[in-house]
Structures are given as C-alpha cells and as structure tokens.
Amino acid sequence: MCRWFAYIGEEPTLLEDVLIKPKHSIVKQIDVHFLPDLHVTYDPHHHRRMLSSGVASDDHPPNHFTNIDGFGVGYYTGVAAEFNDDNVNRPCVYRNIRPPLNDLNLASLCAHTSTKCVFAHLRAGTPIVETNNHPFVFGRYMFMHNGVVANFLKIKVKLLQKLSAKAYGNIFGTTDTEHVAALFFTHLGDDWDTELTIDQLKQAMIKTLQDILALIEEYTKDNNEEPLNSSLNFCVTDSCHLLAIRFSSLDKCEPPSLYYSTKAGPTLNRKFPDHPDGKEVRKNSIQPTESHGKHVIVASEPNTYKSQDWHVVPPNSFVLVNKDLNVVIEKIKL
Template identity: 30%
Template sequence: MCRFVIYKGTEPVQLNHLLTKPVHSVINQSFSPKLRVDLRNPINGDGFGVGWYDSTYDEELGSQPCVFKSVTPAWNNANLSRIADKMKSPLVFAHVRATTAGSLSEDNCHPFTYGKLMFMHNGGLAEFHKFKRKLQQVLPDKIFEVPQGNTDSEWAFALYLSKLPDPDASSFTPNVLKDAMLQTIQTLNGFAREAGISEPSLMNFCITDGETVVATRYVSSKVDEAASLWFSSGTSFYEYAKGGHYKMSKADKRENIIMIASEPLTFESADWMEIRTNYMVVITPKMNLLQVPIKDEFYTPPSDPAALNRTTSFAEGKGFWSSGRAAVSNAQAIAAH
C-alpha cells in the first residue's frame, strides 16, 4: 500500500523528526517488512514526495508549498536526508508510493499542488479507465491542463479543484475545502455508478491550503472497511529513547500538534486513534480537530450494528489495510529482540 503522513503544528517541526529519524517513520514503514502488516507488497519503492509550507510568509516566495519528489526509493535518497536535516515547517505532507495506477515517474508521485493547495491520495478509483474521459469532460479548460501525470489520484485532484468556487483564491475557509471534498466524492461515485462499476473505490484523500487540513477515510461500500487511517494529537512529539523511539506527549488540553497517518508512527498504542470509515477529519487553522460523517448511500451510523461488521478483507486484498495495534505489537516485539 502507499502510505502518507500529515503534520500540522503550532510550531514548525524539523522534517527529519517525521521522515528519517523515527524507527517507525513513514519511510521505514515503506521498506522494512519486519515493521509492516501489509506483506502482500512489502516494498513501497515506486517514488516518494514531501511537501511543506514556509514557517513565515515571505512576499517574494509566495504562499505556495515547496515539494520535493523522486522516483528513487525514499530510504535510499541522500538529498531527502539532507533536506530533512535542514528544513522546518508547521505543515508537512509526505507520501511513499507503491504503484496502483500510472507509470513510474516524478509526475505521478504525490503530493500534487495547485497554487497554495496540496493534495494526496491513498487508495484507488476502481476501473478508473471506464470513466476517465467523462471526468475530463466536466473540467474547465484551465483545470484540464493541471494534471501532468496519468494517475487516478491526480485526476481526482483536478476534479476537486473544479468543485472550488475559485481554486486561485488567496484564502479558503474550512467549509469551502470540506464542501469541495464532499462534492468530489459524490461526483466520483456518480461516474462509477453510471459506468456500471460494482467494485468499491478507496478514497483516502487529503487537501490543505497551508492553514486547514481536510482528510477522508472513505470507501464506496456499506460492508467494507476503508483503507486504514489514524490520528494523533498532543503538545509535543519527541524522541524518548535512543534509536528513533518517539512518542506523543499530552502536557495539557492544548493541541499543539496533530498528525494523520496511514499507519501509526510510534510504538505507543495510546498515542493513536483510528478514524472511522466514511468519516472526514478537518483540522482548522486554530488546531481544532473535527470528525464529520460523510452521509451518503454508503454511510452507516455508529449506532447501527452494521457499522461494527464492516470487513477488512477488501482493503487487505488491495494492500491498503494496516491494523495499527498489530503493527505496534509487531514492532515492539522486534525492538525487544
């Protein structure tokens, strides 16, 4: 499975504390089969991308994020290590890729950007080729020119941009970003329905404008679990033991740090909470974390017993499922030896 991690904090974090130093960082997860639950494809070596925003606004630099991508494996890229050691940011997107759609090229590596917006996807749009042309036809000419690669993910991003009142706006409210995400999912489901596609799509989408973050854990099914997604929050994220052993601490009720990840980044099971299937998480500029149900034909209320009976077999079969508790237990056992 592809993997991603999002960091948003009131203070900038040095990128190496997310990418290279933690023993269970998103990069180490991508190549170490000992730390992975997903052994179907034990290597995520089809490229990576890291995007971040400046700690302070500079008029000459602008408000758009900086992105570094490569098709080389993330764990074997010296430039990534050098950048991670020297850069700090209050908002970071990082993604390691295992190809599910699209060729191996930098253009197909996440995150994707447009203006001040940045987007990632973990999952896949089932039988995308059957409605790709229809999706392209609904895009305004300017947005049609945005995708540089050929992944379903980047075309989903283009569709998202078309749902914004003004994708070139200088600022976006959380509601504007949230509503565009809901419309994007609704439209993709409509395309799949019209094309007669019965296989579910996995749509763990993330969008940010550098201030707000919107992330979804979503599958177009009433009986399946979505690709795994977790969040952690606290006042500090630090190395508590040599060898890259990190933990999230909560000194008080403040949320100075919020992280979202496909798989937990620490071995502390209490650090992480699972995001419910077919829910959206919104992190506001003031560091409030909201969980919003995506109420459509595939939504099951938590009070409905069916919500507890969703099966993980589909996401597991596609390689997009990671039981965070199992990953932590496996990693702890390995660390003990």
Template identity: 30%
Template structure:
C-alpha cells in the first residue's frame, strides 16, 4: 500500500529523516520490508508547518520519491518542527497529483496507509455524507481523501479521536450494509500544527505496521556512543510505517486498535474503537 513518516519536535532539516537513516523513507520507497508492496513508486508527498505559519505547505508529485531532484532540494533546505512525508503505492485509484498524500484543509493535514475495501461500491454513499460546505474541496478520487473529509464533517476541529472514530464507524456501517465483511484498513496521521495524532486500526484486527520512536533520553542511555543522538532534541518523536533503522530499543510497535497523541515531546497511547452511527 504506502509508507509514511510523521515528525514532531524541535525544528530539523527534513533530510535528517527522509534521506540519512539506513532505512529512510526514501529507501522504503524502493525497499519496503513490512509493507504489502516492496516498491512504493506511485507518487509522493511532503507537508510541513513553518515556525510562523498556521497552515502547512504541501508538495506532491506523481513520480517516485527515490529520484526526484526537487524533493531532495526541499529536504536539504527546509526546517520544520512538524512534518509529514508519504510514499504511495496505489490501491487502484489513478496516479495523479491530487491523489498523493498528505491532504490539507485549512490548518489540518492528513495522510493514510490502508484502504476501504470495495471503495468503488461504497464511494457514493460515503461521499454523500460529507458536509456540502466541505464537499467542493475534495480534489482527488481516493478513499483516503474521502476519509479525511468525513472526519472533518464529524467534528475534527473539536475532537480529533472522536471524529476519526465516527468516520471509521460510518465507513464500517456503510460497508457492512453492502456485504463487505472487513471494510476498513487504516494507519492515519493527522495534525493541526500543534499536536500530532496517529491511529492504527482495521476491521479485521490485523492492521498495517506502525511504530513510534522511544524517548531520546532512553536511547542515549542505551547507546551512549551513537553520535547522531547528540544532535537530536529530547522532544523528538517520530511515528513511522516501519522503523528507519535497526538500533536496538529505538522503536516500539503501536498496539493494535490504538491511537497516540504527541505534544511537547510526550507520546500518549490510548485504545481506539470505531463509533457506529447513531451511538450517543
């Protein structure tokens, strides 16, 4: 499907995590170890928040990430305290710029790995539930973007975990009404520029891989000779589709059916369950 990375911490050059690690996201675009596909070359996207702007900048392209000169140029010169990066393997929708992640609406940014099963059958009913005020902002044809606008419709501005739970519950309800046994597979990252939320869930209970980085102070105690840890702030946190390297103790798997919220370097894990339509 796809591979993605979300960073929160003190401002860093984007290339620090996109290119430098042994198993960087750029390496994963060619050599994914844990994804459904080994190669993720159906486009890429990069989104970042500036230190003085409320809305994120987004750059997306349809070519593969591993040989894009513009991506390398941006990554070497842009610093950000919170950014998303995504390499895409299409599950059937067109390879076009508007289908590349991350997606943006106002201050919100969203990216996804997974799929809505039989989306072509469910697409109309799901799209009809999007708030008419928001509907015209949908640019592409992916299930991921529809999920984003459903979450916005269901109150993302007020309650991120609740809105994502209502989105997931609605997708499952529509899917099962159409006879789809396991409608939803998702790992999601969403941010408003201050906090980072990530979700791991699937209707089948066997979700795509997702990992978070452990506390920097813990890693320094485990690996006092690791030079790169000297330049990493204690507030650094990453959530990734698969680990960026093999350093023992650096990564922990996000539990099945859970979500995390990252703020000021702290990562809080909580259980996640869809909220079916009509439940108060």
C-alpha cells in the first residue's frame, strides 16, 4: 500500500523537519515502518488478517509492498492569494518518480520551505508517471489516497458518467484515486475556490463512498463475482479544514493503518526542545513546547518516538478537523 502524511496547524512547520529528517519520516517509509499501537493488518497475498505485536518496531512489516513508484508533496504558502486578484490560497505541488531520498531538488525545497498545511504521499502502483502522483489538486483543495478501488477498470466507464464536465476536465492521470477525487468534487460542486464547511466535505465524501460501493456491487452482481475489498483511506484539505477516512468495504478486511496526533508537532519542529527520534533534547531550541500552536497530524504511521502522542483511527471512521482545528473521530454511516 501507499503511505501518506498530513499536517494542518496554527504553527508553521519546516518541510525538512516533518518529511525528511526524522528516522521514521515518510520518505523513509519505502519499506521501513513504525506502528506502535496494536491493530489488525490484512495481507493481500495470503488473504488473511494478522495481529501486530503491539510493540513499536522498525521490523514489523504491515506494509506488504515497496513504495518506490512516485512521491508527491503539496503545501500552502499564501503566496498565490497575495499576488492574485481572487485572493484564493491554492497549493503548490511537487511530484517526482524518483525515490524521494535520491531527490536533491526535494531536499533543497524542504530545507527552505515552511507551511501551515502539507500533504505528502509515497506511491505504490503503476503506471509510474508524474501525473499519477498524489496529491491531486482541484482549485484550493488537495486530495490523496492509500488503498485501492476494487474492479476500478470494470466500473470506470460508469464512474466517468457520474462526473461533472469540470471535474472530468481536471483529470490528468490514470489512477483510481484521481477519478474518485473527481467524483468527490462533483458532489462538492463546481466552485473549488470557495471555503466550505467540514460538514459539506463530510456529506460529499459520504455520497462518493455510496457511489463507489454501488458501482462495485452492481458490477459483481451482474458478473456473478465474489466482491473484492476496496481499501479507501482518503484525505482532503483546503488549508483551513481537513477530512480523512479509514475505510474498508468488506468487514473481514482491515483498512490500511491510519493514525492521528494533536501533540507530535513540537517534537517535529526544531524550534522546540524535543527530538522526533528520542535523542537528546535540542539545547538550542528557542521556544518552550507549550507555546507550540494548535495542530493536527494524520498519517499512515507515526513519525516520532512518543507512541503515546499517536492514536489509531478506528476502522470505517472519519477524522474531521474544522477551521478551529478541533478534531472529531466519527463512525462512517452510509
């Protein structure tokens, strides 16, 4: 499966501090993983569930694929809003099909860029082209996914028929994710520059899930096939709100791992004394931990040593972050 990381907060964070430097940063999650809490994983090769040890470990293999098929990072700086007449804060996105640890351009960008909202994504999938790298941009919004839409090529034509002309015209790649994103933004409406509420994002996501599941069910019934699992860990933001889901279409299958934290921000910020790898305290830090701004991190797996700062998102649940950065974990009801 892919891996992804999202940060939204009052406190600017340096991309290097959250994406590059930590021992468990996303660019190092190509095949090394760190999941501190007990949860169930599903091995797609053996079609069975397995329990993790419940112990933080770099050796535990919850991810059965190697994620070297593309990297993308999207972030907001406010520059576009400052210079354009419409004052809309649209994201900047950098994508590459190189492994991110070998990308010197990415390293330079991250060392000199701070933001209050960032998405980063490691991809496992084909075709390997930059247009298939997440996150995908629709106006002021970004969208990314960990998982797979079952029988996507079999339902693709009928899915396309549900899209608005504007959403269809915003598809540049071939992934199931980008097509689902277009479906989501069809339900959200054609104005992708206006700030909407977290409830509007939630309702659009519910309709998107209902459409996907209905199309898959229709296909399997018409062709007398056993249903396959769709693992749908989606995340969307406009830099003011964030919505994520951890979702599996079959009860017997555990969704890909997903965690959230409202405390790990200072540990990931060199201005504050703690260190993400549990090393010695940063002696040259300039701010006390308690002065760090309100924030939320949602990620496929933790990237700091403090396992108590991270919480597993329950299966088939929303993570809803409103404009005040308050977090609600809510069961998905379809």
